[in-house]
Amino acid sequence: MYVITGASGHTGTPIARQLLEAGKPVRVIVRSAEHLKELIDSGAQAAIGSLEDPDFLIEAFRGATAVYAIIPPNFTTPDFTGYQKRVADALTAAIRVNQVPYAVSLSSFGAHLPDQNGVIQGMTYLENQLNAVEDLRVVHLRAGFFFQNLFSSIGLLKATGLLAGFPIEGDKPLALVHTDDIAAVAARQLLALDFEGKTVRFVAGPRDLTFDEVAQIVGQALGKPDLVWTAFPYDQARAGMIQSGMTPSMADNYVEFCQRVNDGGLMGGFERNADNTTPTTLEDFARNELVAAYQTN
Incomplete structure (x- = not known):
């Protein structure tokens, strides 16, 4: 069982x-x-x-x-x-x-x-x-x-043209899956x-990516080749999360998580190898799932 x-x-x-x-x-x-x-x-x-x-x-x-x-x-x-x-x-x-x-x-x-x-x-x-x-x-x-975390950025992207939502600096490498x-x-x-x-x-997904690279991939899929990643300051990001419906406790936790991405702590001790590398690319996700969600939301 x-x-x-x-x-x-x-x-x-x-x-x-x-x-x-x-x-x-x-x-x-x-x-x-x-x-x-x-x-x-x-x-x-x-x-x-x-x-x-x-x-x-x-x-x-x-x-x-x-x-x-x-x-x-x-x-x-x-x-x-x-x-x-x-x-x-x-x-x-x-x-x-x-x-x-x-x-x-x-x-x-x-x-x-x-x-x-x-x-x-x-x-x-x-x-x-x-x-x-x-x-x-x-x-x-x-x-x-998760690739799927990007779904939460669709509303802001459609309303303002900004790809944002997490206060993660654009040049920090991260495993996305x-x-x-x-x-x-x-x-x-x-x-x-x-x-x-x-x-x-x-x-760990197929490769580490920065959010600057994420923006390029998402922009290509959506027909927005000039799209760039926008990292709001922590206090503005926290306020936006709460405005979107998160409790202050969860928003605080997300901000702290992003701080660990930015200071390199989150990826500490990780070494990529064939065993932890998985096949689905962000390009495939963006074309097959993110575009559909963008068009229907």
Whole structure:
């Protein structure tokens, strides 16, 4: 039995689909079954409840051979890091009580930092909590910056002509990755279950990019060859995030994350190799997905 948390998200849905296609029994954790009709119709079991509820998760993880563990974003919580830690504690308790032998967790570049890493802080905490479960075999997928995060820049781009949204300096290299590639790596790990101990695996996209390069690629796809990246000052970016609907807590965490990108801390310790390089390019994403989203929003 495979249990997939965050099953309605960018990585959870394709992971569950790939496991089902391989003939595996899958239980998906959701807040509402209506978001997962396709997977349920394909044979997935649905466990409906909150990832912050350890009693619910203990029951949902019963009989699991492996768990895909994720802390979904929560844009409305007044204490984002506190929310992350509650989910991490509930996930860990359910794995420990049920003596689940395998787990794959979605982590991030920057999880090696003990603190001051913004939205990654909860992933650092989750890695540490899972590593403390004595007999658990776990792989932490430290993924790069999602291509899909660029969707949040479409509104401002259409309204003002500016590609912006994150206070990241344009010349800072960063690993960017498609979430489908993260899901493919996770699914392969879950199907093989050939890992031991507590390990980290980077999922880093095809190459590192600066946001100046991102703007060139996006501009070419959208027919805006003169498009450039605009990095707002931290205070202006924070205000814009809050205006767009983020809580102050989450906006503060995003700003701190961007500070770690700008000072080089986020990429510390990473060395690109064939194992952590994934195939989908930003050029493909921009042509096939970002253009469609730009045209329909």
